[in-house]
Amino acid sequence: MPVSPPPHRAGPNVPELLYLLHGDPGDLAEALAGLRAADIADALRALPTDAAARVLLSLPFDLAVTVFDEPELTSHRVEMFQAMGEEKAAPLIDAMSADQQAELFRELPQEERARFLKRLDATTRHGLQLLLQYAPDTAGGIMTTEFVSVPATWTVQQALEHIGQVGRSKETVYAIYCLSPQTQRLEHVVSLRDLIVTPDRSTLMRDVGSRRVPLTVTSDTDREDVARTISKYNLLALPVVDDEQRVLGIVTVDDVIDAIVREQTEDVQKFGGMEALGAPYTEIGFGAMIRKRAGWLMALFVSEMLTATAMQHFQGEIEKAAVLAMFIPLVMSSGGNSGSQATSLIIRALALGEVKVKDWWKIAVRELPTGLTLGAILGVIGFVRIELWERLGLFSYGPHHLLLATTVGLALVGIVGFGSLAGSMLPFLLKRLGFDPASASAPFVATLVDVTGLIIYFSVAFLLLRGTLL
């Protein structure tokens, strides 16, 4: 489902770009002129790094800055930076937005960081050192320092004139932060809309708009909580303040969207049972892909070996009744499936803040009967399946088929019930231990449930079939 007819000009494709690169630089600049920065960034991503660096440098300076500022370029920026050389890169980086500068520097090797910092403008350097203190998944780590602030005692007219002068260089002008002239504390937030609809331009800023205490976060607030607040209150930006309520920076809504989408990708990949890739699928090399996937796969494999150990104990039973082995995959997978359902529900409920860690027992009290009911439904189907095959003569399970069918049915109640309970508790346990609850992947849960599932199955079999099959 493509964005139907794209009315804006599409960028030149990769062969065209490479061709233009070897011709007249004017042709290249012309081919790219009139394109949006995000589209140029897309085209650059597809080029070899040194070609991309040369195209970037051939663009008009302002456009080059905007393109280099695009979050889409993140994973390529360090290499492009190295291909350009520090001399040519320095002015570009001086002109970038503060949050993207910080992201670039975080990815630079330590020794390059220090050397390159010295080349930057003193103001840029100072701001950057401030931002680099914060962890990348906190409000401090994604905020930018280019916001509009005015004394709360200014008039609307003064504020509008000020925005007219400085507006171009700010990340957003749609929220204006009004500070106490004495303490520099944040007193009030006014939207540009509030300003524009105020008929009397001599109104003081502190009297414009709503009188509510502004919503703020601190620099160590989790990135996901920032996203949740911005989305809940439909904000265009959220100020990050220190202990004295002084504004350190702001997080804007477009950074939050990027953060949400990135978080979403990480969560899906983790839930699939692997490390988050951290880059588009198509841009990951073979070796890196194996490394990202082999770790979890090996961990799961080694844990799953417990099933072999458990089975060793039941070797006698299997030798006596090979028919029991036939239903092992069926009953085991049902436990894993119900566990995976419960886990996905709780991961999302935790992420959305619908459920708190301290509510774990409420969930347990709810998941156990849900799981037992689901298990009973599957148990009946399993029972009917075995009896039906037997009576229709499709397969002979021997003289004790009724007992076998009962064993499978009852085991399913226990296994699906346990699967739902274990699957719902795992995210809580991980969060309590300080891990990301989203690490509770479907394969992780399945592995956890498999060994217990086997033990439940053979225990039920032992109780029901002792003296007959066993």
Next chain:
Amino acid sequence: MPVSPPPHRAGPNVPELLYLLHGDPGDLAEALAGLRAADIADALRALPTDAAARVLLSLPFDLAVTVFDEPELTSHRVEMFQAMGEEKAAPLIDAMSADQQAELFRELPQEERARFLKRLDATTRHGLQLLLQYAPDTAGGIMTTEFVSVPATWTVQQALEHIGQVGRSKETVYAIYCLSPQTQRLEHVVSLRDLIVTPDRSTLMRDVGSRRVPLTVTSDTDREDVARTISKYNLLALPVVDDEQRVLGIVTVDDVIDAIVREQTEDVQKFGGMEALGAPYTEIGFGAMIRKRAGWLMALFVSEMLTATAMQHFQGEIEKAAVLAMFIPLVMSSGGNSGSQATSLIIRALALGEVKVKDWWKIAVRELPTGLTLGAILGVIGFVRIELWERLGLFSYGPHHLLLATTVGLALVGIVGFGSLAGSMLPFLLKRLGFDPASASAPFVATLVDVTGLIIYFSVAFLLLRGTLL
């Protein structure tokens, strides 16, 4: 990790609200005054429906409208509406934003819809009927009609004055749509920032800001594509146009965030192997929860029964060599795990547009060697495990332990390779057949891989162990 110290006043809790509701209405209004609409909506969600309706009606009209407009109330709105009665609800709904009106009406039972439409203001009714034509997961279904448009021939001064007058009632004033005075076609989009930083207020609107053709979508553009465009180009709003390039409405960034978060929840739940809940976990009743989960669980169970059928064919082998049964859970689950990794990668790559359906073969060519490599890694571990246990005397696999270890090792290469390939192809197949690729859940893939895994395992066993164990 709560939004650390919330500096804005938290709302009264549920018992307090219920108490206030039975006392002086003035006390209640006072308790809620100064709260943000989203917080009041949160409090209302926790109340019984009729109490919530009464609280809402006791609020000042403008605040009540804003609260009722909150997307957080979506799943409660129809009930609150019915509890209020049509007479009291009509003015509230007349004043709501157009996109939320449409969402409310979509959930109303058909006969109430028609009756209630008649009660509304003629303009509201007409706008609503227009919006209700569009499917809820399209641009038309999430757009709003309250945007600012001006003739492209106006001056900046005229536009600013116009916004000052109408600005309060529009969903956003930060994007101004400039229309051709003759044809009403969209000529140009100007941001409020562009207006404010234009020093000469007599500049014509068509000459302000960038001269690029505006980005637009059509009413049937998929909601996810709208989200992608807004996020890629960092827009605050995106216009929806008809065939003649006339603006039908706009989608704003906060609607897109809501859409992304909702989509994300659905995707995680589907990937966990169930229907999307469509409401917070804590608000779903027991019966509904069972229904949402039992469907997929039963479908997977019935498919997984094929493993029992497959095992019937191998009964002879299991009776001869019960030791083979011991490794069934281990080899089967490895196939499922690698498949689940591959599926989660491809679902995300498709959702982000990194990979197109026509690229399926590129992915296949990539996943097969990746899977075989991962299988080889697990195969070596499996081989070592069996030999180690044998040599350390932890368990005796019989005289043919070396052949058994080789069987398990080779089967793992095949099964993990097949799992990765099948897991990566499933989302393509689903998308090609017109389903949501996100329905390719981890349990779905595991089930798909399980039967094949068994066949691979016993085939390898048959080839290697014929004449010895078998």
